[in-house]
Amino acid sequence: MPGPIQSLSRAAAIMRLLAGGERRLGLSEVATALDLAKGTAHGILRTLQQEGFVEQDPESGKYQLGAELLRLGQSYLDVHELRARALVWADDLARAAGETVYLGVLHQQGVLIVHHVFRPDDTRQVLEVGSMQPLHSTALGKVLVAYDPVARGELGDGPYESYTLRTLTEASDLDAECALIRERGWADSIEETWEGVASIGALIQDRRRNPVGAVCISGAVERVCEDGFVKPSLVASVRSAARAISRDLGAGRF
Amino acid sequence: MPGPIQSLSRAAAIMRLLAGGERRLGLSEVATALDLAKGTAHGILRTLQQEGFVEQDPESGKYQLGAELLRLGQSYLDVHELRARALVWADDLARAAGETVYLGVLHQQGVLIVHHVFRPDDTRQVLEVGSMQPLHSTALGKVLVAYDPVARGELGDGPYESYTLRTLTEASDLDAECALIRERGWADSIEETWEGVASIGALIQDRRRNPVGAVCISGAVERVCEDGFVKPSLVASVRSAARAISRDLGAGRF
């Protein structure tokens, strides 16, 4: 039975639709958006609601995502081996570098943040675990594109979306950058996604040298860079953290 | 068509099963645990995998939850109206009280934490957003049980699980406590779930006075209590935060 189960694919599409639009959606909206009969959409929504994946505003009758997703998302993190092993190293890195640390894995056409350590003694920040970052303009993303053929494939041939003046939007430029990244073993991104923010990332691989994710530090360009380049000491910290996590992952096997 | 969609319910059961067991599960394990034919379980797992809700370890062939759940869980938080409006108030409360703040909603037989503000200037803590707390032994839970008939219904007639010597395990005791909670308008829990931890909670209601969630502060019993009772000043802070959030929710409508 090498075909996907229709009702499940549709349910997934509905949940993604609900996740996309910031506001709640009505039954008819869902049905027309996905080109389903109202009855069909209703059946799926009712089941999703019973299971807690979708909630219905009793007042307006409109639907939104449900709490069970949050719970299961948390369970995903609990089981995630990379994240578990990286926790302590990420902490150390944040303390050593004095900057925010992110841990990301490839997911669809982006980097999914699975761990986030706040910059020590910084002002209040929002936790970004569960959010996505672009592949072509962040240190995390470019590391993955450079080392993971799947990531490179997901990216396509561009041109890519431009966020700042420094964003690389052409596939040829990005591939050249990736060659450089592979050569020196780390990636940076200086104001390529957000003005004023620079980041440095390095690859995490498992025991068989498969790329499984990336770590990066991210902070104000004034602190992370010097004379237009990222500080070598920070690069060293990130790379050694990445190596430590990779070693830890390999060790877990035996 | 007032029946749930079979394949969807089964898919949900599989995901919950994967979320429950801490380790990865094989196809046969899943199939036997849920009493499904192997082919059926495989079809569902394959579809879930395609959609990103489940991942398969390419080495062992075993399954675990997928990254898409984390992303959707995050989207749930983004849309969550109660959480959005409560963010700033929870912050203020944490600062004023100098303690950890939790924001929770009823979900199945527990309280789902949807927001968590760390205790200011405290040692490193783990974020508990997405985790569940028991209904019968926490301030958040008891508030909901006292005011929300649905929560009371979910709880059942006990006896309830005991975590410490002070846990209320009998329905009659808990109902008496709930009457008290309704009378004075707030709940506490002094070492009823974790030794050394006390918490104070109050109800959040929407414009039509329906209970929609609860806030609490939680901290070391030595700081939160005095002479065996919670400090009145902290109670006042929590209650005023709860009122502020409720007012904010009501205001959003017009």
Place this chain on the structure above:
DNA sequence: CCACTGCGGTCGACATTGTCGACCGCCTGT
């Protein structure tokens, strides 16, 4: 070194199951 047992995965027949589009009652804005 080889049966053997377990695994994940496939296949095709069957009928259960999800789908469809018309229909219903309700609320809302006109």
Place this chain on the structure above:
DNA sequence: ACAGGCGGTCGACAATGTCGACCGCAGTGG
């Protein structure tokens, strides 16, 4: 008061998911 939209229901139909036997492989113990 009406019309148009909503969420929700119903029942016929056949497409669909389900089932259990089967396959090839990997690890294992004889």
